[in-house]
Amino acid sequence: xxxxxxxxxxxxxxxxxxxxxxxxxxxxxxxxxxxxxxxxxxxxxxxxxxxxxxxxxxxxxxxxxxxxxxxxxxxxxxxxxxxxxxxxxxxxxxxxxxxxxxxxxxxxxxxxxxxxxxxxxxxxxxxxxxxxxxxxxxxxxxxxxxxxxxxxxxxxxxxxxxxxxxxxxxxxxxxxxxxxxxxxxxxxxxxxxxxxxxxxxxxxxxxxxxxxxxxxxxxxxxxxxxxxxxxxxxxxxxxxxxxxxxxxxxxxxxxxxxxxxxxxxxxxxxxxxxxxxxxxxxxxxxxxxxxxxxxxxxxxxxxxxxxxxxxxxxxxxxxxxxxxxxxxxxxxxxxxxxxxxxxxxxxxxxxxxxxxxxxxxxxx
Amino acid sequence: xxxxxxxxxxxxxxxxxxxxxxxxxxxxxxxxxxxxxxxxxxxxxxxxxxxxxxxxxxxxxxxxxxxxxxxxxxxxxxxxxxxxxxxxxxxxxxxxxxxxxxxxxxxxxxxxxxxxxxxxxxxxxxxxxxxxxxxxxxxxxxxxxxxxxxxxxxxxxxxxxxxxxxxxxxxxxxxxxxxxxxxxxxxxxxxxxxxxxxxxxxxxxxxxxxxxxxx
Numbered sequence: 001x002x003x004x005x006x007x008x009x010x011x012x013x014x015x016x017x018x019x020x021x022x023x024x025x026x027x028x029x030x031x032x033x034x035x036x037x038x039x040x041x042x043x044x045x046x047x048x049x050x051x052x053x054x055x056x057x058x059x060x061x062x063x064x065x066x067x068x069x070x071x072x073x074x075x076x077x078x079x080x081x082x083x084x085x086x087x088x089x090x091x092x093x094x095x096x097x098x099x100x101x102x103x104x105x106x107x108x109x110x111x112x113x114x115x116x117x118x119x120x121x122x123x124x125x126x127x128x129x130x131x132x133x134x135x136x137x138x139x140x141x142x143x144x145x146x147x148x149x150x151x152x153x154x155x156x157x158x159x160x161x162x163x164x165x166x167x168x169x170x171x172x173x174x175x176x177x178x179x180x181x182x183x184x185x186x187x188x189x190x191x192x193x194x195x196x197x198x199x200x201x202x203x204x205x206x207x208x209x210x211x212x213x214x215x216x217x218x219x220x221x222x223x224x225x226x227x228x229x230x231x232x233x234x235x236x237x238x239x240x241x242x243x244x245x246x247x248x249x250x251x252x253x254x255x256x257x258x259x260x261x262x263x264x265x266x267x268x269x270x271x272x273x274x275x276x277x278x279x280x281x282x283x284x285x286x287x288x289x290x291x292x293x294x295x296x297x298x299x300x301x302x303x304x305x306x307x308x309x310x311x312x313x314x315x316x317x318x319x320x321x322x323x324x325x326x327x328x329x330x331x332x333x334x335x336x337x338x339x340x341x342x343x344x345x346x347x348x349x350x351x352x353x354x355x356x357x358x359x360x361x362x363x364x
Numbered sequence: 365x366x367x368x369x370x371x372x373x374x375x376x377x378x379x380x381x382x383x384x385x386x387x388x389x390x391x392x393x394x395x396x397x398x399x400x401x402x403x404x405x406x407x408x409x410x411x412x413x414x415x416x417x418x419x420x421x422x423x424x425x426x427x428x429x430x431x432x433x434x435x436x437x438x439x440x441x442x443x444x445x446x447x448x449x450x451x452x453x454x455x456x457x458x459x460x461x462x463x464x465x466x467x468x469x470x471x472x473x474x475x476x477x478x479x480x481x482x483x484x485x486x487x488x489x490x491x492x493x494x495x496x497x498x499x500x501x502x503x504x505x506x507x508x509x510x511x512x513x514x515x516x517x518x519x520x521x522x523x524x525x526x527x528x529x530x531x532x533x534x535x536x537x538x539x540x541x542x543x544x545x546x547x548x549x550x551x552x553x554x555x556x557x558x559x560x561x562x563x564x565x566x567x568x569x570x571x572x573x574x575x576x577x578x579x
Contacts, residue, residue, distance in 0.1 A: 167455075
């Protein structure tokens, strides 16, 4: 059995978790950064007594299942090697496919298990039965789709008349290559990062008028927002190193290269700029608000330059962010003016970028 | 044409290639070596894609570090196994590279027709076969006004007509003063492609291979 298991497990399960590391990190930051374990227990307890609230959990789980199934179907249809699955007797094949896809659902099963544990303590038998049924159905859901995909390998791609029309008439400028990549390949990471980051900004803007706060609160919000972009920054680094290596052979000056990255980052965090400018507090001027945003821009650019200075895995890169964030937090709290923080961040990113760009390389 | 001094490239503290001194005169140079010997690493270093220790100077004037823009304007690279974003079209890539390499529009059109990619140029790269991808990478490698073109396995996956077109193009460009560093495991008829020198990448270094006429 292990001979039949190893290759599909590496191609489907490991690749799914590797390619969605950014998404999981954002979910962890949003789900376990903002909420404590007590709050998770409180939410689970409420969900077990309110079917509509439990329905919201189920919707999220279904969305996740669809996301993982979509990935699996793409791999199955495009990897000729996996066609060998059809040579396995049907009964054995179904068992293999079931357990492979069960691994993809591990986060759902884990959280549902936690809710069942809470339910047991609350004697919520009906809700627990519901949870078991729902998770069982979700675990069975991929089987007919994967079986169908195995019978229809390498389907003809049709991207639609509008896409074809656009491709004939327009060409994507370099500055939008990565943005298109994110929308196409990492939509969940992009969406969750932006939701988390924008909610953080909206949160500090809503908190501002409730007490005697000053611009430091906005700076702290921007610091949190910049930290949340780390997954996307790593995607940019990985995308250019793996799919756009020829960029380094192009005759572009280091200044223009830096400018190019600053434009990409500015575009990525433009929703935060719109929120800040549109909702800035009355006693914080627009130029001061812009400096808050530039502070965030500098921090994100600095993250990218740090990756150039020394290649790090995604996990290592994320874990290294902790102390710089604490440092920035202290600088803000010690009342360093935000314009100085913004300029210092941009200057540090520029220096590091110029110093390390041509010395950097992706290392497997 | 290309002067290499104290070149050294390591991966994870493991030496891949060390070339104390090497001068490539103008011409067509064929680099041979086993798989994994370091040919692609050398090509990528010369193209400016990989960092390395040492120096590389083109035509005695353009240092890869001191004149990074001028150097890259004159050195082009065609990868053995090109990998580009699947969602872009060949046209989007060519247009971008042509603009940065300052290639005239007439040259872009000529290369597109020469390598026969006009038919699929505006479809996403993800739909390309390996041959179509290779042809697109060859168009990119010939764009602009290079003095040195690095072609890593330029003939693999190509049909016979395109293989001939590539060989003819290299010969014509050579007559116009453009130099080439090639690597290929396929034999090429010397009457069709006159190679000026052959080099062997082995034992983590680069050595000139004696030609039959030399022995």
